[in-house]
Amino acid sequence: MKLGLFTNCFSNKCWEETCRLVSNAGITGIEPGAGGFPSTSHCKPDILLKDPNKLQEFKMIAKKYGLNIYGFDVQGNPLHPDKKYAEKHRADLVNAIELASKVGAKVINCFAGCPGAAEDDLYPNWVCCYYPDYFSKAAKWQWESKIIPFWKEMVKLARKYKVRFGFEMHVGDSVYNVSTLLKLREALDAEEIGACLDFGQLFVFGMDPIACIKELGKNNAIFNVHAQDTKINKSAVALKGVNDYEKYGNLNDRSWVFKLVGYGHGAETWTDIIDTLRMVGYDGYITIENLDALISAEEGLHKAVEFLNKIIFHEEVGIKRLE
C-alpha cells in the first residue's frame, strides 16, 4: 500500500508547488483534479492533450518530485439535463480518460451523474426515496434512458484506453451506495465499473465501511480508496436525521461534516478498514482527501500522513505462513 493525495486542497497553488508540498510530506502518489467539479488548476486535460510539450512538462514535474500520477478526479454531472453543462462534464471525463492512458494513470474517479426526472426536465433530480410514485417513475426512466446508456459508451472508451472508473458513491449522485454501484456494474456487465471507496461518504448514511469493503471486494470492485473522514453530530442527527440540507459552512449545526482522516473515527476504525482492504485483495493507493474546514491544507496533509503511515502496510505480505 502507498499513500497519495487528491490535490483539491491545494487548488490555489500551481502544479509544481503542489508536487513539492506533497513530496515534502513524504508520500509518493498524486491524484490531480482534472475537471467536472474539481478544480483544474493543476491539470487541464484539454490543453495537455493538444500540446505534447506541456504534457511532457506536466509529467516531468511529477517525476522530479518522485510522484506517481495514479488517477484523475473528474467527479461531475455528465447527465445534467442542461445539455451544455452535461457536455462540458462529459468532455472532461473523456479527456481525463485519454490523458490517463498517456501518463499511465489507471483510475478515473467520478460520479455517475444525476439526470432530470424525465426527458423534458430542466434540473437534476436525485431520487433516493420510493414514494410518491413520481419518484419511482423518475428513477426507472433515469436508469433505463440515461445512466445505463451513457456508461455503456464510457465503458467502451475505458476498454480502449485501459482505465477503470472509480465511482465515489456520493450523496446527490445516482450511484450513492453499494447497491446502486453494483446495479450499474451488473447492468453493463463491466469490470471497469468499480468504487473509489470514499469512507467520508459512507459514514454519512449509516453504512458500515467493513460491510461495504467486503461486498465490493467479493466483486473485485475496489479501484481506489479515499481516506476521508466524517464526523457525525449525534445531537443534530437526533433531530434532523442524516439528510441535512444545512450549508457546509454551518459546522456547528450540521448533522455531519467532512473531516480529516482520524478526526471523525479513531485509529481503531481505520486499522480495521486497512486490514479488511488487504483481506479482500486491495493493496493499492490510499488517497488522502482533505475537505476539513478546521485544518489548513498543509497541516492536514502532514497530520494525515503521520496518522496513516502508522496504520497502512508498507511491505508486501511475502511468504504466506498459513498456506
Next chain:
Amino acid sequence: MKLGIMADAFRDRSWEEACKTAKEFGLQAIEPVTGGHGGDAHCRAVKMLKDADEVKKFKKTADKYGLEISGFSCHSNPLHPDKKIADKYTADIEASMIMASKIGVPVIILFAGLPGAGEGALYPNWITHPWPSELSKAYEWQWNNVIIPFWIKMAEKAKKLKVKFGFEMEPGDSVYNTYTFFQLRDAVGMEEISCNLDPGHLFYQGMNIEVVIRKLGKAIVHTHIKDAKVEESIVAETGLLDARHFREVSKRAWNYATVGYGHDHLFWKKFVSTLRLVGYDGVLSLENENTNVSPHEGLVKSVEFMKKVAFFEEIGKQWWEDFE
C-alpha cells in the same frame, strides 16, 4: 389519550361499516381521508361539501358509534410544478378545511408539498444536500418563492376557519424533519403550522424520537402510530436511503412494520410518556401499514399492543403534589 385509526385501513367498506368496525375494535377515534393521494372510499371533501346534509350525516355516523373525528387526512403535493395537479390538491385541502370547520374537526393532516427545482421546472425535486451550489439555489427558490408564500396564504385561511395543519414530516416532501418543519413554522409565524407526528418516517432517517418530541413540544397536534423496522445488516452495506419498491421487502434497508414489530413495548411506552410530558394527550391514530402480516391481523395486533401501552385516564392529581 384516545386510540384511533386512519380510516384508509377500511377503504373496502362504507363509512358506516368503517365506523362500526372501529367501534368493534374498541377504538375511540377515526381519521377519514378527505382528499389527496388517498382513496375516495369514504369522503372526498370537494364533492361532499356540495350537500350540507351529507356533511352532517357523515359526522352523525361517527357520533353514532361514539367516535371522535380526530382529523382529516389529505396527503398530497399541492406544490407540484404541474399547475393542474397542484390546483386539484390545493382544492382538496381547502375543501377539507371548510368541511372540518363545519363539523368541528380540529386538524388537517397533510404534507407541505414539493415544488420543482426552479422556474419552468416540470417535476417535483427533493433537495436534501447543499452541494453542488445549483442545489442551494434551487432550495432557496423552492422555499422563498413557493413553499413559504403558499403556506402563509393557507395559514391565514386556516385561522379564519379555526383549523390547524398537522404536517407529517416525511422523506420526499419539503418538510421532512424538525429543521424543515420549524423553518416553515417560523417563516409563517403562525401556530396553524403544526405537526402530525408519525415516527414511522423518522426512524429510517436516523432520528431519535424522544428528542424530536421534546423539540416539537406544543407544535404536536395529532399523532400517527406507525412503526418501521430498520434492517441493520442492509443499512451497513447500502445506507438508510432506499429507493427500491416496497415489494422488495427482503432487500430494503427499512420497511414499515406493524406497531411493536419494529420497536418494542419499551420504545412505545417512552413514546406516549414523552408525548404527555410535552402536553400532548390527544388521539393516537393507528396507520395500518404492515409488511409481514395480513392487514386484518396487523390491526388486531396493533390495537392489542397500543391498548397495553397508551394512557387512557386523565392524569388527575398525584399524591406527592402537595409535598412542601
